[in-house]
Amino acid sequence: MDLFLIFLLFFLLLSDTGATSDTAALSLFRSETDLHGTLLPNWTTTTTACTADWAGVNCTNNRVTTLSLPFFNLRGPIDALSSLDQLRFVDLRGNRLNGTLTPISQCLNLKLMYLSGNDFSGEIPLGFSSLHRLLRLDLSNNNLQGPIPSNLSKLSRLLTLYLQNNEISGTIPDLLDSLPHLKELNLSNNELYGMVPKTLSSKFGDASFYGNEGLCGSKPFPPCSYTGSRPAPPQTVLSNPTSLPSSSSTTIEESSSRHHKGLRNGAVVAIVVANSVLLLVIASFAVAYYCGKYSRDSNSLTGTREGGKRRNGNSGEKRVYANAGGGDSDGTNATDKSRLVFFDRKKQFELEDLLRASAEMLGKGSLGTVYKAVLDDGCVVAVKRLKDANPCARKEFEQYMDVIGKIRHPNIVRFRAYYYAREEKLLVYDYLPNGSLHSLLHENRGPGRIPLDWTTRISLILGAARGLARIHEEYAASRIPHGNVKSSNILLDKNGVSCISDFGLSLLLNPVHAIARLGGYRAPEQAEIKKLSQKSDVYSFGVLLLEVLTGKVPSQHSSPNRARVKEEETSGDLPKWVQSVVRDEWTAEVFDPELLRYKNIEEELVSMLHVAMACVVPQPEKRPTMAEAVKMIEEIRVEQSPLGEEYDESRTSLSPSLPTTEDALA
Known part of the structure; x- marks a missing residue:
């Protein structure tokens, strides 16, 4: 008996020491x-992390086993986490953490590791091979370099390996034989080269390896002529068009080149002389003809009917048109005009590829028309054509594009590239395949409609809030707003994650024109100030939240489905209508009837209504910031952790739906 008590005392002492050590480690992590x-x-340091119920921290036997802080905007290294020797689950997705991954490789009990969407650099640590209990490893969307360590083959329990969108180089080790339980693999958009192992491509598909220019093998990859050395990298286009290499020839130029190549020298000389004689005679006619042709073509897409190919597939395909000839009065030369300007090295293509792409018109907005473009290699992008949106000069336009092109967040639609000419401007985005929040809320109302449930609504609104908060934080000093917050600009990616679109386009317009043509759900002060602001974004978000809660279309922005909504439901603007109902103590009448069928959510509905009403107060200074709005929503409904109480290694559902649009083109 005495021996048992001694053992118990020793165990409690160790547990208390471990809890103190874990608390110190997390406190250091917070300070950094x-x-x-x-x-x-x-x-706070007044108690231990386990007894104080710290946000994102879960414990077992008074030791920290879970650290879940996704999208908290944390910045700095993770060195302090190395001493958390009982850590099983770490989720730090979507922050701005940096440094190397070596410290986390010392947490030998890890089972689930989600570190995507940060700024980690260096190589994948060799020490990862010691994480024998690891089930899920997600290091995607970082700045990792170096090879894929071959000793990852020791992770025999691994189910998921995500390494896409890094700068990882070298050849692909054949991991399949040594990782028999591997079910998900993504190595796309790196700098890998050499042969794609047949065992891997056959099991995981070619999409897991796209975006690595040096890979070869069976189709769709080029045949292998790999000799063991790294191939020369392809030319890439970054965000300074003035320093670009000359573009590849257009189809017309290639045809002309092949034709002349087959002629003898005498014939070529004769043609040149004849052309010289005729040049002065036909010059004026040629100029008039081409100017007129350009003017006609720049007003429509080549081979495109105005109605476009709708989602029901009743009409034919179209092609996106962009002029690539001549020079513009703003200094744009022929080489510049034939170039797409990309913001990163991943998933690039030539303008010629875009010209050949089949295109489907998705809709028309206040600044232009949006198309879904399918390239020859299967890549799908969204192209917004700004043709008449803004007459600004090239330098000014490029400055605006650099501002909006640098932001990266899982809840913001990725801006990939742009094309500039005086009469033609194209913006290229990730294509998000699941439509908009507006369509989910308002289309097909009536009998037979599948309601949009409460959990989905709150998840989508939280994602939009996080994206908007990131924009406000990133541009806090310059106070750049989104400027066009509305439900049709909240898009859903392939995993159903909400992403906010159209950020930064307000910069292209005069402030007065921006309010008239954009403005989203307009704040009261905009009638006098005639200026967009981050506080007006908060108001627009509040109206968006009311739209989600009520199921009603805000009156200031009617839609084709407006006729389906009862007139009395949208008389006046939505915030005033909600205020009048709440003032008369008919709060239950505010909420969408589709939501009232769900049980035990009344408290959450009312709490969310309070958030919305705080955002739409008439006085801008009394509105919360978007960061505060995010926090309020998270306190109402914290997203469920992908990890349950038990660590069931046989489950394949432990991998969360990753909130990223990076793989939307695959």
Whole structure:
């Protein structure tokens, strides 16, 4: 009995020591990643992390086993986590953490590791091979370099390996034989080269390897002539068009080149002389003809009917048109005009590829028309044509594009590239295949409609809030707003994650014109100030939240489906209508009847209504910031962790639906 008591006392002493050590480690982590102390306010040192119920921290036997802080905007290294020797689950997706991954490789009990969407650099640590219990490893969307360590073959329990969108180089080790349980693999958009192992391509598909220019093998990859050395990297186009290499020839130029190549020298000389004689005679006619042709072509897409190919597939395909000839009065030369300007090295293509792409018109907005373009290699992108949106000069346009092109967040639609000419401007985005929040809320109302459930609505609104908050934070100093917040600009990616679109296009317009043509759900002060602001974004978000809660279309922005909504439901603007109903103590009448069928959500509905009403107060200074709005929503409904109480290694559902649009083109 005495021996048992001694053992128990020893165990409790060890447990208490471990809890103190874990608390110290997390406190150090906070000091290095939450510099202003505002992101993790309840992480205090008065008690241990386990007894104080710190945000994102779960414990077992008074030891930290879970650290889940996705999208908290943490910045800094993760060195302090190396001493969390009982850590099983770490989810730090979508932050701005940096440094190397070596510290986390010392957490030998890890089973689930989600570190995507950060700024980690260096190589994948060799020490990862010691994480024998690891089931899921997601290091995608970072800046990792170097090879894929061959000793990852020791991770015999691994189910998921995501390494896409890094700068990983070298050849692909044949992992299949040594990783028999591997079910998900993505190595796309790196700098890998050499042969794609047949065992891997046959099991995981070619999409897992796209975006690695040096790979070869069976189709769709080129035949292998790999000799063991790294191939020369292809020319890439970054965001400075003035320093670009000359573009590849157009189809017309290639045809002309092949024709002349087959002629003898005498014939070529004769043609040149004849052309010289005729040049002065026909010059004026040629100029008039081509100018007129350009003017006609720049007003429509080549081979495109105005109605376009609708989602029901009743009409034919179209092609996106962009002029690539001549020079413009703003200094745009022929080489510049034939170039797409990309913001990163991943998933690039030539303008010629875009010209050949079949295109489907998705809709028309206040600044232009949006098309879904399918390239020859199967890549799908969204192209917004700004043709008449803005007459600004090339330099000014490029400055605006650089501003909006640098932001990266899982809840913001990725801006990939742009094309500039005086009479033609194209913006290229990720294509998100699941439509908009507007269509989910308002289309097909009536008998037979599948309602949009509450959990889905709150998840979509939280994603939109996080994306908008990131925009406001990124551009806090310059106070750049989104400027066009509305449900039709909240798009869903292939995993059903909401992403906010159209950020930054307000920069292309005069402030007065921006309010008239954009404005989203307009704040009251905009009638006098005639200026977009981040506070007006908050108001627009509040109206968006009311739209989600009520199921009603805000009156200021009617839609084709407006006729389906009862007139009395949309008389006046939505915030005033909600205020009048709540004032008369008919709060239940505010909510969408589709939501009232769900049980036990009344408290959440009312709490979310309070958030919306705080955002739409008439006085801008009294509105919360978007970061505060995000926090309020998270307190109402915290997203469920992908990890349950039990660590069931046989489950394949532990991998969360990754909130990223990076693989939307695959």
